[in-house]
Amino acid sequence: MELGMIGLGRMGANMAQRLQRGGVTVTGFDPGEQARAQVLENGIAAVESLQALVQALPAPRVLWLMVPSKVVDATLDALLPLLSPHDVVIDGGNSWYRDSLRRAARCAEQQVGFVDCGTSGGVWGLQEGYCLMIGGETAVVTQLTPLFKALAPAADRGWAHVGPVGAGHFSKMVHNGIEYGMMQAYAEGFALMQKKADLELDLAQVAEVWRHGSVVRSWLLDLSADALKRNPGLAGIAPYVEDSGEGRWTVSEAIELDVPAPVITLSLLERLRSREDNSFTDRMLAAMRNEFGGHAIKPSGGSQ
The missing domain is CATH 1.10.1040.10 (N-(1-d-carboxylethyl)-l-norvaline Dehydrogenase; domain 2)
Known part of the structure; x- marks a missing residue:
């Protein structure tokens, strides 16, 4: 089976390696030259554009997105015009499930399949395997089974088709x-x-x-x-x-x-x-205690 991995950061690059070890032929794309060079060192082909990625894959193509949720729509904007009916897009990042429902409908307009795959495992996934929560149509998910078995901790556990589109990212x-x-x-x-x-x-x-x-x-x-x-x-x-x-x-x-x-x-x-270095809330609480009870206020310099 062949796959195009879009996004070669820590998660995407490690997943590409685990897939390749599991017998999947992976071609990667990332806009960052350094990210592409890193996967090349690990024996994974990498190309310099989405167009080159699509051209490198046999039809029907399978593209796995491992990009930040905020750039998924922009990535689809660039990718969908290059795809053909029966190609499949998998969003394996941390997208909001309602965005996944919208994106699935958008892909369906071009007869492109869409699968949302909640992916857990972090930087340890390459070694330990990934936990995969998969949402999508049964026929589409079934054809992708070799991918999920290769990524999971074992072929018979750590992954499941949990429901229709949206279910993966919701779970x-x-x-x-x-x-x-x-x-x-x-x-x-x-x-x-x-x-x-x-x-x-x-x-x-x-x-x-x-x-x-x-x-x-x-x-x-x-x-x-x-x-x-x-x-x-x-x-x-x-x-x-x-x-x-x-x-x-x-x-x-x-x-x-x-x-x-x-x-x-x-x-x-x-x-x-945790992000408030000088919390107004806490300063307000101290001021109120002083007002109603005459409780001492600790000066901001730290001395009594």
Whole structure:
């Protein structure tokens, strides 16, 4: 089977390698010369334009997009005029499922198939395999099965056709919302232990103990244990946490569907809070306490 991989960043390049190891012939495209050069070093063909990519693939073509969600539409603008009926586009990035529904309808106008594939695995996917949540028409997904088996941790697990178009990215959105909550719980727990200085807890040791037999064991805990071993005090890491959109979409859907999701919601708000170097909210709280109770205000310089 042959595939065109559009987007050769960390995820796309690693996925291309895993696919090729699984017997899929991959040709890649990325607008960045350095990204193309990197995959060439790993034995994967790379071309300099979308037109060249389409020309390099036999019909019906399969194109896998691993680009940021904000450039998917622009990529389709350039790609669709080059495609033919029965070609298939897979969006494997973190797109909003409603955008996927719209994009599928757009592709259908040209008789081009569209599959939304929620992809989890991060930088470890090349080694461990990727978790794939696939949305699309059954006939289209079935013909792509060799791709999913090659990318997954094993041919019989870690991937599933979860529903029609939109289902893949919807389930990945919820997956990432849950991830936010789990990460927040671990972070708060370790912060609590770190603060209990009189017990002199070794956080890396506790994390390692929890990894075996504990109810809270998980891959996130495995990664946390490794991070604490390498850097017990987390030196050099700024208390600033980004979000890439999925948590916001999850909270928005929860509100729209009247489903209470307080843990996911609060974990998102904590990420937003982490970005405030000089929080007006907290300064306002201090001012109010001073006004109604005469409580002392701590000067911004840090002295009492």
